[in-house]
Amino acid sequence: MPTYPYETVDVFTDRRFGGNQLAVFTDARGMSDAEMQALAAEMNYSETTFVLPPSDPANTARVRIFHRTAEMPFAGHPNVGTACVLAAHGRDRDGLLLFEEMAGLVEVKVTRDAAGLVTGATIAAPQPLSLGLTLPVDAIAACVGLAPEDIVVSRHQPQQASVGVKFVLVEIKSEALARAAPDINAYRRLAQANPVLEGRLSLFLYAWDANNARARMFAPLAGTWEDPATGSASATLAALTLSLGSEEAVAFEITQGVEMGRPSLLHVAARRGDGEIRATVGGGCVPVLRGEATL
Structure with missing residues (x-):
């Protein structure tokens, strides 16, 4: 053998x-x-x-x-x-x-x-930033056990995005991050209502802390109840953040995994070039x- x-x-x-x-x-x-x-x-x-x-x-x-x-x-x-x-x-x-x-x-x-x-x-992420569908705030809030008012939409709606693998990026209020908890039945309802998701629904929640971010990621439909550090989603957040402004480049840190007892620190950056936005994570x-x- x-x-x-x-x-x-x-x-x-x-x-x-x-x-x-x-x-x-x-x-x-x-x-x-x-x-x-x-x-x-x-x-x-x-x-x-x-x-x-x-x-x-x-x-x-x-x-x-x-x-x-x-x-x-x-x-x-x-x-x-x-x-x-x-x-x-x-x-x-x-x-x-x-x-x-x-x-x-x-x-x-x-x-x-x-x-x-x-x-x-x-x-370096293998693909430039691409955007998919946006999802309703109330359904996203239900998926993570929060109220709709905990979701921040001043910069963007819950947004599917990718630099090589798809995530739904969701900005939430800072005080709500620790309260988030996945509801797998709500995940199933949202996935069934949106066949374009093809059964993949990974929610990356983040909150700004000055110039850096704190995050959590839940993907229970794939067997990952919570992930302590999600580099691909973090790179995607850097790319999405750059797309929302006029800067040529951004760089910041993301802290994840704290609620799981596995603290993680990710360094992300994104840059514009040739009509695309490319991102890195380290x-x-x-x-x-x-x-x-x-x-």
Whole structure:
């Protein structure tokens, strides 16, 4: 029976047992789609990644990302964590890695300390900002156990947006963030009423704290009741924020995971260029466990 090594890391943190957990299978050759999905469900993290040889030798790897119930076209913390694991094995080229993913090519730059140890990474989202449908305030409020007046609409309505994977971004009042709690029946009603969502309804709630933001993300229909750090949604928020103003670029920090006891810090930025808005997200990463799976 084949054996597959894996490593786990905590992402968007500088210490163990904070941030977002990730399992990385560093050589998934020979593993079937069904086995990848089963292992992701067994790990029970927000996502698990599987590293395969690239189709283009100029790139570092093909990376497949699975959450508990399905494959993802792109995600934030899986790219940061996978890059840190592979770079620790010497697979970067002068700090750069290129990952082939369903949503496109993802460029990752790793950071090292004075001793040469990998400490984190910053990824460039594979797609420019795109906007989808807006959703009704009352239905969104019901999904997260809040009142409609807790939702802030002065800048934007609850807005589906993407830089590689779709989220619904919802600004809420600062004092409401800690009170939010997902209602899966309300999620199901809203998803059924909007077939264009294709059953995917991930709500990224955020509140401004001076020039930075605090956030929570709920995706119970996908098996993630709450996510401690959502890099792809955070990058999308940076891109959306830039789109709402006239600046050429924005950069700020997002704190997430506090209510879960897994505090996370994400550094996001967005920039205009060639008629598009592109975003990046980065943060720390620390190793936690190593093991192997026999299939």
